[in-house]
Amino acid sequence: MKNFNLDAILEAMLKISERVSDLNFSVGRPPQVEVDGQLVPVNFPGLPRLTPFQTEMIALHMLRGDRELTRTLLANGSVDLSYSIPQKTRFRVNVFSQRGTYAIVLRVIPEGVPSLESLKMPREIHNVSKLKNGIVLVTGPTGSGKSTTLAAIIHKINQENAYHIITIEDPLEYMHKHIKSTVNQRELGSDTKSFSLALRAALRQAPKVILIGEMRDVETIEIAMEAAETGHLVLSTLHTIDAAKTIDRIVGVFPKDQEPQVRTRFSQSFRYVVSQRLLPKIGGGRIAALEILKSTMRTRDYVLKGESEGRSLIDAMHDGSVDGMQTFDDEIEKLWQQRVVSKETAMAYATNPTNLALRMTDEPDARPAESEGESMLSMLE
Secondary structure (H helix, E strand, C coil), X not given: CCCCCHHHHHHHHHCCCCCEXXXXXXXXXXXXXEXXXXXXXXXXXXXXXXXXXXXXXXXXXXXXXXXXHHHHHHHHCEXXXXXXXXXXXXXXXXXXXXXXXXXXXXXXXXXXXXXXXXXXXXXXXXXXXXCCCEEXXXXXXXXXXXXXHHHHHHHHHHHHCCCEXXXXXXXXXXXXXXXXXXXXXXXXXXXXCCHHHHHHHHCCCCCCEEEECCCCCHHHHHHXXXXXXXXXXXXXXXXXXXXXXXXXXXXXXXXXXXXXXXXXHHHHHEEEEEEEEEEECCCCCEEEEEEEEEXXXXXXXXXXXXXXXXXXXXXXXXXXXXXXXXXXXXXHHHHHHCCCCCHHHHHHHCCCHHHXXXXXXXXXXXXXXXXXXXXXXXXXX
């Protein structure tokens, strides 16, 4: 490790493929990159398998002597931070301890802020930039592109409106320039101690739009609803697998006796719940499938009173295509019909595989899918 040049190693790893999404340093393994959801080893002379000392050196290099980050790592066992190769590439980094050693995972942040057009987002998502208030949630598992979608929405608002926009992130990912709007970006740790603290302060900073990196606790969700009710547009993420589970999560974090009140407030304040899944494509690469729940009289009623037999949000989304709504299974079936994904992939990523299998008895169209080029989202998170 005498002449250890981490930036040179990171750059070499990025050259393995144009579709590298993550870089992984774990003890007992060579450095690895994630391409299309699969880890690929990268062979470096002298680094056949990383030692505990080497991963600790990489972790220390990432922490850059920051005492607050180091304290967080020692106290919590993990820490989020950002790292950049000057003038080249930025990363979202998580350093964590495991079995008494350190491991490091770096998420590649593409250069520049993506547009909704470059992500090939459904037209309905473009309407988010026209909203004046309410809550918009983008959900999905880790690595499904939530932050990228929200960055593109903020970028569109920034291009179209002269607003004050505040983002609260952990860590900062996309760097927004002031275009028509003024964008102030706050990072957990360096600019504020918690999402809830920054969010409460934001209500006194006269923003029109507030982006919260993640709604992690009751207090943050409570203040987010309060912000939406007082005329702000609030954008955030949740780690939920679909729109219906997102409603359950929001309601479930509050005490049971508060459920009716929470359902009432959320039914009135939510505007969209957008859920994302990245599916492996036939022939390589990944493609995004989106589920869109929109606030309508019917969906608000289902959120307010809860789902029951014959009153499911999936049915409402399936029936609401004229309003711009769509379900995962309908979108996945289209991708199969277009020969973009295999039947096995469709089944693996479906919300209701049994029902989808019944709809997929016929062979898809014989013609191959028309290529529209790679969606940026498929190459991102």
